[in-house]
Amino acid sequence: MRVVKVLDFALWKHSEDEPHWNSPWGKGRPGWHIECSALASKAIGSAIDIHAGGIDLRFPHHENEEAQSCGFHNTSQWVNYWIHTGYLHKKHSEKMSKSLRNTVLIQDMLQETTADAFRMACILSKYRSNMEFSKDMLKTAENVYGVFKNFITTCDDFKSQYLKATINHEHLIAALNKCAEDIHSALCDDFDTPLVMKHLNELISTTNSMLHTTSTSGHEAMDFSSVSAVQNFVMTILSTFGVNFRSSSSSSQDFGKIVDILNEFRQSVRITGIEKRDKEILSLCDHVRDSLKRHGIIIRDHGKQSSWSN
Template sequence: MINVFPIFMRKLSHVCSLKPYKETKWLMPNGNPIGVYVYNCIANQKVPVILNDPKIATWYSCGPTVYDSAHIGHACCYVKLDILQRILKSFFNIKLVTAMGITDIDDKIIKKAKDTNTDFRVVAKNYEHEFWLDLTSLNVEKPMIITRVSDHIHTIQDFVKNLVDSNMAYITNDGSVYFDTSKFPSYGKLQNMQDSGEPTTTEKRNKMDFALWKGYKPGEPFWETSWGKGRPGWHIECSAMVSKVFGSQIDFHAGGIDLQFPHHENEEAQSCAYHDTRQWANYWIHVGHLNYKDIKMSKSLQNTLSIPDLLKMYTADTFRMACLMSNYRYSMEYSDEMMKTAEAVLNKFKFFLKDVLMYVNDSENGHGDYSNKLLEELQKVEENNLEALKSDFDTASCVNSLLNLVTCANKIIKGNTKDYYPVPVVLTAQYIINVLTKFGLTLQETSENTISNTLIDTIVEFRHMVRKNAMLRKDKELLSACDTVRDKMKMMKVQINDSNKTPTWVMTK
């Protein structure tokens, strides 16, 4: 067993502490269980994923408010959501229809536009463009449907009007519209009641009421409605846009843990009221925070790291590996130590895959055989990993199992050369590649330039021949020169592994 797991990995239990669902406000949907259990904040436990159609699911993620560059807190959220979506698609064969909402009208965008003397639409457009570039650089799959608030003003207005007409919302003197929480008894089901953060105004009937529509303020963008001019409140946007795209029910609704309350609480309340249903989103998915030196990373605290800056230091694969090793629900403590550990784990897999090629293609090895206990181990890991993923997407435990599999296989590869088991070794390598690429890792070297790769191969092979001869002759001077080459290569991000008969190398960052 390898114990390379860092301090930031906390293993999730596969066993649910079962509380009857009837004791909670979560309603078990009718339909087809897919065998996956996911944590639900309303039930406060893992609940079975049940889909109307066993192979089709809808997924909406709350996107960013595009008023500034994204930071690694956003990267963590969207990479982890990307991993979950890939798992549903690749391991459980779910056809997932994904959508993301972009908030392109907001107080912060208006402020930024004023501060920079730019049209608010230009501010939003530029930062949204940057956001998609950042996600692409992190190998996050773009949602199939992108909804922007500015494109859905009429949908939002109709939604608000419907709530006013059904007496679930009221218009105030300043032209704002508030949701009346006293008319919705289940308000607070996502989290125990606390202050929503909405400003207390004398216009509000109840403390927890929240704005669906904000009355016009001079100098701000506005749209005309039957009750006066103004602009949408934040919470209503997602509800209206999701309803427009997916109708009266959605399977998965995701975002950072900070959105659980009040944003998602309000979304659920107003959507249930609008659709006259008791449960709108069946599965709320909340991603834990990324903390930096025990502090939540945020723009307001000025302690952020941009995604391009992150990728100058580490590859997207390394960051994704860190996300896989921490599980989606838990907070991640960002540090160089954490990233170096993730990089070491990733390199362990990369070296292994190269070592496998060397081993199976080595003609000096004995006759092939595949009756080896590695096959049994492989089968066990395949079964355990599927169970781990079924249990609230426990990726950390999968990575750990894969590392143990590498250790088992290395006993053959690096052990007695007369033991030649190409079949189990290749099957193990194939399984590892399969799982890691399904998680969204590219497993590619940083440089895709084949010429430079060939050049590195040549240098590494030449150094290996020189070093082998120097060791035979006990030529300290030549051996020292070989070490210098190795160290210089490392400085150029090429890490050479001398522990094999034939050396291998990987690119680091």
């Protein structure tokens, strides 16, 4: 005798018109929840560490998926950690969904911003909170991305000795170790990525204060190791979230080589202007610098040396 309870969900649904298969219970097809259990079990197996999905799937889909998978695999726990994300909204509107026809295509979004900037926006939002998609949100994310990009460039300038600075090795390494511990705690505490960003900002603020300080005695402590350690740590954490500051594509490398040539030519002309004290030449160099800035290329002059970033 088969006992059916009110709260039981369907593992097999009767079907005549839709795609169906013969079974001991008649023609039908698997229930919705079976699909995910079957795919995940086939690809991963009888134990899953982290399972993610939208907040709307928490019940009934994920609970039913867990129940039937535990029964199939004869285990009391199939998934160790569930992560349910909030909705993506448009400003002053409901959540984005295909049914409401208010979605934004990725190719359209990339006309307004970059993939890294959007990833930054996601990191700045708590994963289980709703996120508003707007120009203001994208602008904020781009600004934050720019702060980190400038920091990486400043570290490069220091290591290339374009920038002279006083570095307190012990203090900086202590700040780095504390940041690493704080970030680990933030991720363990409900995957708090906004708090991770706060700790990273504090670390780069501490580092920047040293990178822009010169010893009053005229002796600079050129400690490249601690600055490199901080730079690598920041880049590693952000790359874990998919935000990268080093591009390996051939087109990016070609672009970099072209800007290198332009920067070296401008630098040579600028040195000539400095040596001859020719204000007209220096004014033209400033014009090139300002024009490039409008296109996202930042030229930094360090005495008779120049560096660039984008």
